[in-house]
Amino acid sequence: MRILVALDQSPFAVTVLEKAIALAKTQGATLSIMTVAEDFFDLGDYLDVVSVTDKIFAATKADAQKYGDLAKASGIDAEVVVEQGVSPADLIIAHAENKAIDMIVMGHQGKKGLSKYLIGSVAARVVSHAPCSVLVIR
Template sequence: MPRQNIIVCAIDGSEASKTAVKWAANTAVKRGEPLRLVSSYSMPQFLYAEGMVPPQELYDDLEAETLEKINEAKEIALAFAPSVDVSHQIEEGSPIDMLLDLSEQATMVVMGSRGLGGLSGMVMGSVSAAVVSHASCPVVVVREDNLVTEETKYGPVVIGVDGSDVSEKATEYAFREADARGAELIAVHTWMDMQVQASLAGLSAAQNKWQVVEDEQKALLGHRLAKYSEKYPDVQVKKVVTRDRPVRAISDASEGAQLLVVGSHGRGGFKGMLLGSTSRALLQAAPCPMMVVRPES
């Protein structure tokens, strides 16, 4: 199916899912796109033992229970963003298949995360790992402890910039999101990776030598952002260049933000979204919802 301008939010009834609904509803309003709340149910496999066919009543009960979760999520969405255009979709079967299919049609998929199984298991859960790894559109992870409040509705958008191809793609998404939200964009670039350390090997430890490298890195960041600033002239950009670890620098910059955008296969700290230590740490520690942008398949 052709891609639609629609935001999909996975619902499982958890507190993390409820937090994700707030973020998704606010985003849908700011982007002027409809929100679709989705969930799935499946019959426990043991009920198929010895050729037994579960009665229709069990399917009806599971569907009704899932609809209750959807209706609760819809109330949360409308309470947080009253003008949101919200619909729902319920399917029988695998949540992975459902979300991956929907990712081929949607602007983004939004999921709750609390680090424990099911739709809520961002790092350990098979559903979330599969969706982040294989979705055809960006996936936004909203942890249960991420603050989604009236105040953070208006926070900045943060992007980690490292110069890789997927970082370029993520940077454009970040500018697009900031533009749609009327938000400031904070672009973070750190330079304590191995290449920079190697380039500093022959330098004196004097502060002015560090300043030379930092000035070069600031100029490089400005160059990487220039074409997006030209494309999105209304986006105010704050550049943060620091000699620090990526996780700490990006987490610090994301305090009070409404979104952090990260590429999934960048150079250095961003390489290997699910397996890389930096990305894994950001999934667990980022103080705001986090968008994972993957390279083109």
């Protein structure tokens, strides 16, 4: 079994990772940890998006490495994947399709307030379009 755990940089991400590690252990599964650095190139006319995007990517990559280290300390040698793009949901779905993932584990939290309703829930989109089962941690 191949499990993909999709994490953001929220404090809740560690809880999601812990659940995915426990599931991988009980199922004898391989675990991939994926984080997505959001890309703001569509705002290029208004601000210097290259430096902002580079900083976001670097911070996301550092968090992803911490998640990988946490998995390793728990006895799971996980692959760490960092992507960058406008739609985290689309990148998660594409990765699951390309790598023949059997299950995606992700949290229900993430975007808050008005942006959740304007942009839509990443988890809801993944659940609707994923090529495999999705476990949403609450």
